[in-house]
Amino acid sequence: MTQRRADQLAREGFNAIPRYSSGADVEIDLSDNTNAWGTPPAARSVLRAAAGTGAARYPDLYGESLKRTVADRAGISPACVVTGNGSDDVLDCAIRAFAAPGDTIAHPDPTFVMLPVFSRINNIRPVPVPLTADYAMDADALLATGARIIYLCSPNNPTGTATPADVIRKVIAHAPGLVIVDEAYAEFAGVPGLLSEAPSLERVLVCRTFSKAYGLAGLRVGYGTATPAIIETIERSRGPYKLNIFAERAAVAAMTDDAGWVVERAAEAVANRVRLSDALSAMGLSALPSATNFLLVPTPKTVVLAARLRANGIGIRAFQNLPGLGDAMRITAGPWPVMERVLSVIADGLEGS
Ligand SMILES: *Cc1c(COP(=O)(O)O)cnc(C)c1O
Secondary structure (H helix, E strand, O other): OOOOOOOOOOOOOOOOOOOOOOOOOOOEEEOOOOOOOEEEEHHHHHHHHHHHHOOOOOOOOOHHHHHHHHHHHOOOOHHHHHHHHHHHHHHHHHHHOOOOOEEEEEEEEEOOOHHHHHHHHOOOEEEEEEOOOOOOHHHHHHHHOOOOEEEEOOOOOOOOOOOOOHHHHHHHHHHHOOOEEEEEEEHHHHOOOOOOOHHHOEEEEEEEOOOOOOHHHHHOOEEEOOOHHHHHHHHHHHHHOOHHHHHHHHHHHHHOOOOOOOOOHHHHHHHHHHHHHHHHHHOOOOOOOOOOEEEEEEEEOOHHHHHHHHHOOOOEEEEEEEEOHHHHHHHEOOOHHHHHHHHHHHHHHHHOO
8 A cells, every 4th residue: 555645644625725814913903803801800700710620620511501501691491502612613513514525505705704714624615605785695695505504694704794684584584404693793783683593493503602792712612502403413513522611611600790791891892883983984984884893994005004003013904805895904893092093093094195
């Protein structure tokens, strides 16, 4: 038997899948939509206390205490909740459980950059579908793909735009297979979303995260709701022990004792996002309408402004050639003094160009 060459050990075509890179390493990071106010207080004190108990034992198999907490808040059964190592993990596990290698997954374009990556990792072909003229999901075009899985993201990342509920319901009503509704920014959207309803919708997985409004991105906690049958299928693909003990305890505290803090900070993020959008618009930069804690600002000056912000210690996400949008800056809304710094650097940048 001949041995494979050492540079051909990976699966066919696998090394064409991009490895994620981020532009972190700045004083103020407004590039990834995490909570610019930090980690909520009860979660913080749980983490301090948990550190003292050690980590010699395995965590709970499927994150039972977090399942109960989510279920209580959503008014559903814990059997309708799956937890994961970030909602990334829930998406990844669902994709490989509900589509076979060679199947397709339809997704809006642009959307969450990791979605096509997780699809390809699992040998499932991503089929991008352009957004409508008002930056919503195109229900008919998504359905017309006949894809085994349809992924929706509302409010959508990176556009920040929400898709009307009746459009999402239309996709669900006609989809041939599973519909994933990514609600990573639901806490900022001002509408309830489908979290509580997912179990009764029969072919829907609703995904949420502790990385954005809840201020726990570093712990990697996400969850989803669906029928018990869908949850069980995803848990087969997930396997045990995905939530470490610290993450599970902190997430439970963040969702219970910190609930007020989370709501207040989310409201502040939304208020500052509106102010930021108004101020940018006065400078001739018009952001897309957002239902999240960030703004997408299409401008051909994106690269120049991002470099200027970076030189001033501020990281934002600079997108190049987004479909239908061109170059665009994505800026996380944070405390107002930080937004003022952003605005002053951008104002200088526009004047100098
Ligand atoms: C941030 C984000 C996620 C990832 O969440 P994690 O829980 O940190 O894995 C998922 N979907 C969208 C749309 C996001 O913006």
